[in-house]
Amino acid sequence: MKRKQGIVFGFLVSLALGAGALADTRQLVVSTEGNDSNPGTVEEPVKTLYRARDLARELPRNQPISILVAGGDYYLDTPLVFTATDSGTQKAPVFWKAMDGETVRLVGGKPLTLKWEKHAGKIYKATVPEGIKIEQLFVNRHRQIMARYPNYDPESLYYCGSGATDERMKSWKNPETAYIHAMQKSSWGSGHAILKRDEQGELYEYMVSIDTTTRGDDARLNQEKRFAENVFEELDDSKEWFHDTQANLLYWQPEDGCDPNTARVEAIGNPHLIRFEGGQVAPVQFITFNGFTISGAAPTWKWTLDHLPNGGDFVVHRGGAITFEGAEDCTVENCSFIELGGNAVFINGYNRRVSVIDCLMQNIGANGVALCGAEETMRGDQFFKELDETLRDGNFVRKRWEKPEGWFKQPEDLTPGPKTENYPAECLVKGNLVTVSGEYEKQSAAVLLSMTRNNTISHNTVHKLPRAAICMNDCSWSGNVFEYNDLYDTVRETADHGPFNSWGKDRYWIWADHSGGHDKNPHAKENCLIDAMETNIIRHNRVSHPLDARHSHGIDLDDGSTNFRIYNNLTIGCGIKVREGFYRTVENNVMICVGRSVPTKNISFDQNEDVWRRNIVVNLNAPMFMTVTERTHLRESKQIDYNCFFYDGETARAYSKVREPGVNVNSIVADPMFVNPAEGDYRVKDDSPALKLGFKNFPMNDFGVTSPRLIQLLPKRTFPQLSGGTPLPKYKIKRNKKVHKFFGGTIRNMATEIEMSNVGIGEITGVLVVKAPENSSLYEAGFRNGDLIINLNEKKVHDTTDLFKYADLGEGAPLKVQIHDDSGLRIYTLEQ
Numbered sequence: 001m002k003r004k005q006g007i008v009f010g011f012l013v014s015l016a017l018g019a020g021a022l023a024d025t026r027q028l029v030v031s032t033e034g035n036d037s038n039p040g041t042v043e044e045p046v047k048t049l050y051r052a053r054d055l056a057r058e059l060p061r062n063q064p065i066s067i068l069v070a071g072g073d074y075y076l077d078t079p080l081v082f083t084a085t086d087s088g089t090q091k092a093p094v095f096w097k098a099m100d101g102e103t104v105r106l107v108g109g110k111p112l113t114l115k116w117e118k119h120a121g122k123i124y125k126a127t128v129p130e131g132i133k134i135e136q137l138f139v140n141r142h143r144q145i146m147a148r149y150p151n152y153d154p155e156s157l158y159y160c161g162s163g164a165t166d167e168r169m170k171s172w173k174n175p176e177t178a179y180i181h182a183m184q185k186s187s188w189g190s191g192h193a194i195l196k197r198d199e200q201g202e203l204y205e206y207m208v209s210i211d212t213t214t215r216g217d218d219a220r221l222n223q224e225k226r227f228a229e230n231v232f233e234e235l236d237d238s239k240e241w242f243h244d245t246q247a248n249l250l251y252w253q254p255e256d257g258c259d260p261n262t263a264r265v266e267a268i269g270n271p272h273l274i275r276f277e278g279g280q281v282a283p284v285q286f287i288t289f290n291g292f293t294i295s296g297a298a299p300t301w302k303w304t305l306d307h308l309p310n311g312g313d314f315v316v317h318r319g320g321a322i323t324f325e326g327a328e329d330c331t332v333e334n335c336s337f338i339e340l341g342g343n344a345v346f347i348n349g350y351n352r353r354v355s356v357i358d359c360l361m362q363n364i365g366a367n368g369v370a371l372c373g374a375e376e377t378m379r380g381d382q383f384f385k386e387l388d389e390t391l392r393d394g395n396f397v398r399k400r401w402e403k404p405e406g407w408f409k410q411p412e413d414l415t416p417g418p419k420t421e422n423y424p425a426e427c428l429v430k431g432n433l434v435t436v437s438g439e440y441e442k443q444s445a446a447v448l449l450s451m452t453r454n455n456t457i458s459h460n461t462v463h464k465l466p467r468a469a470i471c472m473n474d475c476s477w478s479g480n481v482f483e484y485n486d487l488y489d490t491v492r493e494t495a496d497h498g499p500f501n502s503w504g505k506d507r508y509w510i511w512a513d514h515s516g517g518h519d520k521n522p523h524a525k526e527n528c529l530i531d532a533m534e535t536n537i538i539r540h541n542r543v544s545h546p547l548d549a550r551h552s553h554g555i556d557l558d559d560g561s562t563n564f565r566i567y568n569n570l571t572i573g574c575g576i577k578v579r580e581g582f583y584r585t586v587e588n589n590v591m592i593c594v595g596r597s598v599p600t601k602n603i604s605f606d607q608n609e610d611v612w613r614r615n616i617v618v619n620l621n622a623p624m625f626m627t628v629t630e631r632t633h634l635r636e637s638k639q640i641d642y643n644c645f646f647y648d649g650e651t652a653r654a655y656s657k658v659r660e661p662g663v664n665v666n667s668i669v670a671d672p673m674f675v676n677p678a679e680g681d682y683r684v685k686d687d688s689p690a691l692k693l694g695f696k697n698f699p700m701n702d703f704g705v706t707s708p709r710l711i712q713l714l715p716k717r718t719f720p721q722l723s724g725g726t727p728l729p730k731y732k733i734k735r736n737k738k739v740h741k742f743f744g745g746t747i748r749n750m751a752t753e754i755e756m757s758n759v760g761i762g763e764i765t766g767v768l769v770v771k772a773p774e775n776s777s778l779y780e781a782g783f784r785n786g787d788l789i790i791n792l793n794e795k796k797v798h799d800t801t802d803l804f805k806y807a808d809l810g811e812g813a814p815l816k817v818q819i820h821d822d823s824g825l826r827i828y829t830l831e832q
Contacts, residue, residue: 004024019481023750025064028052032072045070045467045776049080049096051108057085061092069292071102073141073470077110077265081754085277086827088286090329098291105141108270108297108321109133112250116260119251123235125259128250133269134243135298136341137252138262143296143339143363146254147235147242149228158183158225158493159439165228166395169195172233175203179299181440182226186762187495188209188214188313189443189467191221192301196397205464206543206816207398209304211443212365212761213384214313217391225493259271270321271298278326280350288323288331299341299365301440308372308450308473313503314443315582320346324354334707341365341440346422349374355428358707364437367444368462370626373423373451378476379413380507381405417529418451418477425453425477429460433710438466442494445471445501451499453477461486461704461714466493468556472502472536475562479534485696486543486584486704488572490551496757497817498556498574502564504581508561513580514760516603524605528582532563535583538663542680545573545621547594547720547728551753553577557584570682572720575599575617575626578610585611588696590672590682592720595620595731596752600627601634603758603786610637614694616672616684619647620720622731623654627754635661635761644690649730668760670691671722680719734766743830744776745769749799750788756807759788761820766790767803769819782828791818 027042030052041056052067059065065088087215088094093778098104114126128134137144145152149168150161159181169175180193189212193205210219228234232242232251241252245314254260262658273294273685278284289467300317308314322332322341328351337344337359349355351371352680375383385402436444446462450473451453457480469487472480487499508527538555545552554574557564560582569576571591577600591599599617604610617625625645626634634640640663647654651669658664675681683697684690705711722727735751750756750768759768767789772778788796792806793816807815815830 008636019044023067026059027068028055028064029068029070030074031070032074033396037449048074049074049195052085053080053082056094059090062481064088064092064095065094066097066163068097068748069101071104071156073105074106076273077108077270079270080162081275081277082284084278084282085214085416086287087143093286093288096287096292097291100291103293104291104650105293106267106273107138107266107295108273109136109138109266109268110263112267114250114265123251123253124413125249125251126266128243128248128267130248132267133298134250134267135271135294136268136339137238137241137243137250137264138268138339139252139254139258141295144239144241145237146229147240149231149234149249150698151237159227162225162227164224165226165625169203169228171648172231174232178228178231180221181228182221182223183442183493184210184212184214185220185222186211186214187222187225187493189494190441191219192304192440194220202395204392204395204397207396208302209315211304211315212288212313212442213315214403216384216403217398219394234439238615239397246399256510260359261756266296268296268341269298271300272296272321272323274322276324276327276330281324283326283350283352284330285326285328286330288333289335291334293336293338294321294340295336295338296341299440300343301365304441305368305386306382309378309476309505314471314473316372316448316449317342317366318346318348318372318407318435319343320367320370322346323348324351325349326351327353327354329353329354331357332359334359334709336360337364337368339363343367343424343622344437345369346388347371347427349424349767350422351424351427353426353428354424354432354444357428358431358705358710360710360713361432361434361446362436362437364434366438366441367448368432368434368436368437369429369444370448371424371427371429371450371452371455372448373418373476374420377418377420377423377451378413378507379419380411382505382507407511408509410510410521411527413507414527414530414636417533420832423451423453423477423732424455427452428458430456430458430750431458431705431707431710432687433705433713434460434462434469435464438735442466445469447471448473449480450474451476452480456481456483458482458487459484459704461710462499463487463489463715464492465490467491468497468501471497472561475502475504475506475532475536475560477534478532478536478563481537481539483540484702487541487543489546491545492549495762496553496578496753497552498553499545500541500554500556502536503558503560504532506560506562508562511581513560513605514603516650516784517579518605525582525607528562536564537636538564539568540698540702541569543569543571543574545597547573547776549573551595552597552643553600553757554591557581570700573597577602579604580604581608587611587613587615588698591618592677592682593617593624594728595622596624596627596754598624598627598723600754601632601637602754604632604636606636608636608638612637612640613642616644616690616695617646617724618672621728622723623631624652624657625654626658628657634658634660637663640664641666642693644672644693644695645669646671666693668676674722677719677721722790726750733801738800739770740804742803743778743781744785745772746777747789747800747803758786763789766820767797767800777830781830782826787819789817790820
């Protein structure tokens with residue numbers, strides 16, 4: 001390197017380290033202008049991160065080591081792997097740092113030098129090396145669009161453009177190149193398929209992967225909410241590209257003003273840029289990455305095959321652009337993860353005190369940060385198993401899944417806790433901004449936890465996601481703290497979920513619990529803490545949902561979630577839901593609700609020890625404060641009292657629905673008197689009646705990210721007022737809820753999203769059994785309260801009109817009725 005450049009580097013190194021740090025820190029320098037035969041000094045830097053790692057490995061660990069990386073693009077077409085031999089120590093940590101003020105971009109691929117020629121119209125083509133992987137294409141450091149149908153439209157909700165593909169694919173010359181990405185039929189996730197031909201030459205979709213276990217091998221893909229990519233005939237729009245792997249040709253339509261001959265082109269084929277590969281015995285320790293931009297990583301949806309416990313409900317790929325496995329006291333901070341095809345950070349198996357701090361994650365294919373323990377830590381049979389056998393349904397083919405034994409019987413191994421230590425614990429995810437993740441994989445989250453313990457998820461801002469912002473796939477081990485997060489505009493493309501979601505399908509839980517069949521699980525309460533060992537804390541978060549969007553459960557403790565304390569949270573446009581489970585305390589929260597997005601109790605156990613007290617619940621446009629399903633009673637809780645409810649309308653009717661003997665005895669209906677709701681300040685004034693019930697104000701200005709770099713990227717927020725703002729239209733239920741008599745019981749139409757969630761179906765349809773008295777023909781045939789009638793004599797029943805029309809077969813004619821509940825589909829026969 002020239003002497004002038006060395007002087008500049010010396011100045012940059014001084015800035016990066018600080019003058020006082022130079023004397024007691026060993027340093028290596030990396031530059032795109034360096035050479036890997038150099039010693040890595042300021043004057044003679046190395047060129048690659050691989051070589052810098054090898055040099056750092058040889059340095060003594062008697063003082064801190066800093067690897068300073070100058071601005072530029074660094075290509076990692078194979079993972080940069082760290083093992084225990086690369087570790088620092090507590091007194092001599094290893095720092096990898098981008099030089100201050102410079103953009104250091106790590107890319108999961110390689111640059112291409114191409115000779116472009118016109119192909120047709122606006123499309124160019126160039127020869128590429130044989131065998132090269134191009135899973136993403138970047139031009140001038142920006143991701144391009146794999147040729148797709150429908151065309152990319154950032155304003156379109158589903159997949160940025162969606163539509164049916166069954167007819168379209170018939171026009172493709174080589175449909176076998178296509179990738180199909182589609183929502184799961186019930187909108188609980190997404191699946192991914194390729195096209196094949198059967199022995200008769202007919203095209204069919206073969207599902208490669210699906211990111212949700214719901215419905216097991218009965219799951220199907222939506223025929224409208226989907227798109228196809230990697231199809232040459234669909235290359236018809238700006239920035240689209242197609243790689244012909246047979247002819248080794250790359251086709252591309254540049255955007256207006258972009259000259260192909262001067263464009264910088266990058267082929268992305270590596271999904272895993274940095275890997276920490278240690279273990280409990282020999283962990284990777286005390287390594288920090290600071291200030292890098294990770295941009296370009298291959299999609300991983302083809303490998304999203306690893307089921308998390310008990311169908312609750314995630315399937316994942318255990319890897320990310322940065323993957324930790326067997327790490328201790330390692331950190332990623334102040335980094336940007338931009339336009340990645342899979343997970344940004346995956347913390348897999350044994351890890352302790354791994355931190356992800358003040359990072360930006362934007363346009364991510366799957367999860368932002370995932371913390372997942374190993375399957376071996378769980379006791380009993382709690383996982384779906386993929387079988388070699390396939391099933392075919394029309395032109396759809398997929399592998400069969402075997403359901404876990406733990407779904408159907410009480411656990412035999414009642415030893416509390418995990419079998420091994422092979423899980424993340426004491427990790428920190430703090431101060432990160434995550435937006436537009438889950439671009440491919442819709443069953444995803446900004447932060448996902450499964451089989452973890454004692455982690456802290458704090459001060460993150462999450463918005464514009466297809467599903468939950470934060471999700472606990474299971475309550476195994478627990479003891480997590482979720483605090484000061486700002487979660488909003490999530491659950492955009494999916495259904496029956498909340499910005500915060502948890503499932504509790506741990507050892508104690510069996511499938512019968514999902515339908516209220518608690519008599520089949522009499523030891524649930526005594527066993528509920530063998531996995532949910534420590535209390536999860538949810539506090540000081542702001543959880544929001546658009547007021548005019550579809551229903552949201554807000555903080556959604558679903559499917560057996562157990563052992564939570566939820567306090568000092570603000571929810572807007574949603575409430576707090578608890579389903580079957582135990583030991584949930586919900587207190588001192590402010591809930592600004594809309595329509596039926598209110599606090600909800602679903603299918604509760606008797607004596608579940610739940611506590612709901614000193615909360616403020618406001619409904620902006622409906623006389624409703626809490627929803628309780630047919631299978632649930634408020635009195636099943638330990639305490640529901642001292643709450644302040646408010647609705648500027650039919651308050652008496654609304655209040656009557658949240659009162660039972662011993663329930664809400666000391667609660668009131670009154671204006672809570674918020675300080676300044678227009679600015680998001682829902683503290684109450686000194687003379688608020690809520691204070692007399694024991695409610696205590698909590699701060700309303702400390703949610704979300706704290707880094708100035710990230711704060712400036714946040715969109716401006718607006719907040720609902722109780723009066724003075726634009727009034728919301730009164731909430732109306734679209735389906736008729738008239739109750740009818742039917743074979744000695746009563747029935748009515750399913751009418752709401754909450755009822756849909758309660759039954760576990762993907763659409764508002766069918767006829768609910770409201771009551772099936774024990775002496776009724778309905779009960780004797782097998783029907784129970786809350787069952788959903790969906791077919792009669794093999795004809796779809798959408799509402800009571802259908803039911804009575806199809807049932808009019810004459811006296812004595814048997815009626816074969818198909819019902820749906822969360823234990824599956826069953827057929828009962830009614831004799832007229």
